Amino acid sequence: MANTSLLKLEEDSRIDSHIAAVSKRLGMPRRAFLQFCATLATSLGLPPGADAAVAEAVASKKRPSVIWLHFQECTGCTESMLRAEHPTLEKLILDVISLDYHETLFAAAGHQAEQARKSAMMQNRGSYLLVIEGAIPTRDGGIYCKVGGQTAIELTRECAADAAAIIAIGSCASWGGMPSTDPNPTGSSGVATVLGKPVVSIPGCPPNPYNFLSTVVHFLAFGSLPPVDELGRPKFAYSRLIHESCERRAHFDAGRFAMEFGDEGHRKGYCLYKLGCKGPETYANCPTVLFGDAGAGTWPIGCGCPCIGCTEQGVGFSKPLHMLAKVKNVDPPQQYPRIVEEKGMGATLGSAALLAAVAGAAAGGAAMVARNLGLSHQAEEAERARAAGQGTEV
């Protein structure tokens, strides 16, 4: 079957010279770069043909200035970006953005660093991306986290004022994450709570760098951040339960469980539900995108560790690790999705699967993403919005 979208992309002369330059910069063959962009567009759920816009954006657009703040956290978010061992992922992240302020990566310190942040904000007023990593302590006037004499609350508000878009990266910045664990002595909160307005959140402890890259590329290609759910999470990454795509799901359905760490069931790769796996109530694309690109199985459950629900507020860092998960969606759905997608509403199953196949490791487990792409999430999303008592999209 011909992949017309990829072929069109390869023939697009508008971006040819840019692609040659970016391929050289990244040390990546031209075809591999195009395949990566096509896969990125597919996993973002973009319509056919959008891969050209993605490639153009990555190859030729001016890199947005990024101000990256750190508050209460372990720096695992940054570590996971830099440890993305796929030959292109971390290079691409650093290639598509201009990281103008980042306390961990900066050689500068003290007043020099503060000055760099202020200059970048002034020079890119209204157009910079603000990325916040870590929770924001709100108790006692926010005194539990200060940088350069300012509280995290003050810095967040100051940097948010002139930002084009704000991304809360990691579970800490999304809702408080680990620092907000009961009894939350410092009043750790997420960025949206502190600013009193929605921001795009990419939870995970650590979050998947592929989801961050995809979010930034969407901003570059279309001038806006991707559509999000009622918790501010990009739908392309957080609209499916882990349990739905888990490689151990057949064991769950057949009633084959590991009962103890190291027992026969655990060694045989049986389902980890009875060890407290929170996959059945956690929304994330971990089983389809994987981590670190080190090969198959590089995600918590793949390594034999029950999911702790790190992307899910109210589950990760809230529910005890051994507690059984609430199993959602155990019955077949009332309605099955259409098999044929309407034109322009998303990638077709066939093209997505083919893209995933040709892109290989770049997509991680993108075949699973592709498998889910044509499905209608509307009923499920409406239900979740009702449960959250909001019912509105951010």
Ligand code: FSX
């Ligand atoms: Fe750590 Fe980031 Fe966890 Fe938090 O990730 S990996 S504690 S989400 O803010 O650095």
Ligand code: SF4
């Ligand atoms: Fe996978 Fe956990 Fe579901 Fe078992 S309970 S199938 S290990 S997500």
Ligand code: F3S
């Ligand atoms: Fe976190 Fe569970 Fe994924 S622990 S990384 S949400 S598999």
